[in-house]
Amino acid sequence: GTPVASAVTATGLTLTWPAATDAGGSGLAGYEVTQAQVGSDALVLLNSATNTLAVTRLLPERTYRFTVRARDGAGNRSTASPVAEVTTPAAPAPDTVAPTRPGTPTASAVTATGLTLSWAASTDNVAVTGYRVYRSAAGGDTLVGSPTGTTLAVTGLTAATAYQFHVVAVDAAGNASAASAPVAVTTADPPASGGCAVTWTTSGWDSGFTANVTLTNTGTTAIDGWTLAFTFPHAGQKVGQGWSATWTQTGAAVTATSLSYNGRLAPGASTSFGFNGTHTGSNPKPAAFTLNGTPCTVS
Structure with a gap:
């Protein structure tokens, strides 16, 4: 039967046709669709296993003839089937319209190291595809996130520090809106001294040892993301393979940084992590630990 075109755009369409039958015993294997462009001698042969075919890579405002x-x-x-003749429409005009300006962001859930921003959505003549959230500073703007929705959790901030953020909306064509009005926010003070407690235990053999660390939030506010820092008493003490934290060592200074699943500690909550290490000579316990720059009690 004659193929029928549907869903015709400037660059593609869908062809369907009545299914064929085969009585010879070998069975129907598929279809061959011949595509010809009026005004051109080139033919394109397309294959389909069923009686429908999505045709792509056409040109706008061209007439095509198809047989099956x-x-x-x-x-x-x-x-061959009768010819189906289809003319593609003109390509849509480029989208040059930018989204409307987002609403002024507001900050909530502000802690010493993070906060959540939210803002009123932008509109667009086609569709808003996302937002870019920037932190403003004297040296220029820094992109801190590109959410598709109207909220963003910002982490890795410094306690008791003033920040300013603004939001830009973007669409699929890459058009960017005017920046929102900025929001200024100051992160919370760090927990008071004694807001964290560290328990350090080791088991050793020859020149190796395993260190297990338990960190407890003894403060009254949640901790969102943590870095525990300490200094080995002896230069020969080295961190090897670690777990449940990202471990780094520079000289005798060591830091353990939270992972995605254990970065939040509610008041009274604890998390454990550790490493296998090596040492030369004795292997004493570090004398002091700090959590996000604040001293902890040690046991």
């Missing part, structure tokens, strides 16, 4: 032949398992081909 069925093919059986033995390689026999039917006569």
